[in-house]
Amino acid sequence: ETGVTQSPTHLIKTRGQQVTLRCSSQSGHNTVSWYQQALGQGPQFIFQYYREEENGRGNFPPRFSGLQFPNYSSELNVNALELDDSALYLCASSLGPTDTQYFGPGTRLTVL
Amino acid sequence: QKEVEQDPGPLSVPEGAIVSLNCTYSNSAFQYFMWYRQYSRKGPELLMYTYSSGNKEDGRFTAQVDKSSKYISLFIRDSQPSDSATYLCAMIPNSGGSNYKLTFGKGTLLTVNP
Numbered sequence: 001e002t003g004v005t006q007s008p009t010h011l012i013k014t015r016g017q018q019v020t021l022r023c024s025s026q027s028g029h030n031t032v033s034w035y036q037q038a039l040g041q042g043p044q045f046i047f048q049y050y051r052e053e054e055n056g057r058g059n060f061p062p063r064f065s066g067l068q069f070p071n072y073s074s075e076l077n078v079n080a081l082e083l084d085d086s087a088l089y090l091c092a093s094s095l096g097p098t099d100t101q102y103f104g105p106g107t108r109l110t111v112l
Numbered sequence: 113q114k115e116v117e118q119d120p121g122p123l124s125v126p127e128g129a130i131v132s133l134n135c136t137y138s139n140s141a142f143q144y145f146m147w148y149r150q151y152s153r154k155g156p157e158l159l160m161y162t163y164s165s166g167n168k169e170d171g172r173f174t175a176q177v178d179k180s181s182k183y184i185s186l187f188i189r190d191s192q193p194s195d196s197a198t199y200l201c202a203m204i205p206n207s208g209g210s211n212y213k214l215t216f217g218k219g220t221l222l223t224v225n226p
Contacts, residue, residue, distance in 0.1 A: 004155075031212075040218070040219075041218055041219075042116075042118070042216030042219050043156070043200075043214070043216050044216075045213045045214060045215070048212055055212065056212055058213065090156070092214075097212040098204075098211050098212050100146075100158060100161060101158075101214060102158065103148075103155035103156045103157070104155050105154055105155045106153075106155050108153075
């Protein structure tokens with residue numbers, strides 16, 4: 001176990017709704033990265049937060065947004081959900097932005 | 113062309129077989145290479161981390177990097193049913209402002225049959 005936790009485990013939403021996913025990083029880690037993994041695909045980088053600031057962003061629209069809190073836990077928010085947003089959402093924590101990333105178990109989001 | 117190509121399989125082998133998993137990449141900026149194992153409905157777990165060309169061994173696992181050919185491999189010796197999982201290769205560039213972003217292959221689904 002990596003010590004990275006995510007909640008909820010599963011979530012079902014309908015198109016147009018908004019969702020918030022949560023991640024608690026491993027003790028001592030100040031960086032959280034979020035990835036989207038569609039079925040049968042490798043994870044795709046969404047963005048990274050380092051010391052409460054967005055440190056980099058992948059090719060995802062602005063309706064994907066995030067936060068990092070002073071305790072380095074993080075949230076991923078997705079607005080105006082689309083069917084294609086159905087995926088496993090993974091967060092990974094690391095000691096710093098370029099250090100080894102350790103993944104949590106993921107949140108499986110289904111959009112109907 | 114995708115930056116990282118990985119044959120998704122599926123790959124099915126008998127227990128005790130040697131397994132070879134491979135990825136190719138097109139971006140010469142990739143300098144750090146990782147292999148993750150992902151069990152069904154779980155997050156990826158880091159198996160191996162390499163930087164230089166050559167071999168790195170850890171127990172039954174050997175990671176091989178050939179930067180001149182842009183080709184990486186993971187070998188599993190004496191494969192066990194517990195090795196049944198999806199294996200993902202991942203890479204990070206050395207610089208260029210994105211040396212924090214993991215780029216993954218699609219993953220290869222491996223089944224080891226008892």
